[in-house]
Amino acid sequence: MARDLNDSGGWIQQLIRRVARLESGAMLERSSITNGRMRFIGGLLRLDSGALLELVGQWRFFGPGAITGDVYSEGKWTQVGDYDFTGNGDLAGDVTMSGDFDLTGIFKSGNVRIEGGKIYVGAGPVTIVIDGATGKITAGNVTVESNKVTIGGADGNTVLTNSQVQFANGGIVATDSSGGISMRVGNARARVADGVVQMTIGTRSIVINGTGISAGLPTTPLSSWPGRQVGDVVSNTSGDLFRVV
Structure with a gap:
């Protein structure tokens, strides 16, 4: 503080130097706010020309917002609420999350x-x-x-598993180790393979292959069929086939 007029000149010179220093620098350059708050009402906070926004601590945004550049997540991203895309979004490049x-x-x-x-x-x-x-x-x-596909239907489920199709009525369509395909329901089976067709019910079967046709027919005694020979195939009035023995 100036005590008399002789000191006023020095104080004025100091004030001029301090004002000149303030005018030559940028406002808020190297400024610091401790336990306070800086508030913008209806204004714009802009960082450009390669500026970097570095935040150490926590952050929270309220209201709508948009990011028009790239975003990289180098840590753990936790989404607490809903995440809605109400418009269209195109990804022209790669998305990488470490x-x-x-x-x-x-x-x-x-x-x-x-x-x-x-x-x-x-x-x-x-x-x-x-x-x-x-x-x-x-x-x-x-x-x-x-290893399993289930298809529901009006007549029950159809299941595809272990190289076979299983139907709700117990029927099965499957492949076998010899390259054939078989259909089975109960004790009845029909099998088709390269060069052979076979139909089987219990112990009875008919086989068709390149050498002919063979059948596992029930037998009937020769005495029941006068005039026949052993090995003949006969039928009764119901059309049932038998092999004469």
């Missing part, structure tokens, strides 16, 4: 929804559901599991 992406809410994009460890595609009766916990995919009345 950390985890956790969704504790619902992730929606068009008719695709991720919720509770499941992925839902479509809506209504045509919805496809992918269940990560059970490894099951459901599309309408079709269920795909590990």
Whole structure:
């Protein structure tokens, strides 16, 4: 503080130097706010010309926003609420995440929804559901599991597993080690392979192959068929076939 007029000149010179220093620098350059708040009302905070926004601590955004550039997640990403895509989104490049992406809410994009460890595609009766916990995919009345496909129908489920198709009535269509295909219901079987056709019921069978036709017929005694010979094939009035022995 100036004590008399002789000191006033020095104080004025100091004030001039301080004002000149303030005018030559940028406002808020190297400024610091401790336990306070800087507020913009109806204004714009802009960082450009290669500026970097570095935040150490926590951040929270309220209200709508948009990011028009690239976003990289190098750590763990936790989604607490819903994540909705209400418009169209195109990814022209790659998306790389070096950390985890956790969704504790619902992730929606068009008719695709991720919720509770499941992925839902479509809506209504045509919805496809992918269940990560059970490894099951459901599309309408079709269920795909590990090594198993189940198709629901009016007459029961049809199951494809272990190289065979199983029907609700107990019928089975399967392949065998010799390259043939067989159909089985109860003790009846029809088999087709390269060069052979075979139909079997219990101990009775008919086989057709390149050398002829053979049949496992029931037998009847020669005494019941006068004039016949052993080995003849005969039939009764009902049309049943027998081999004479």
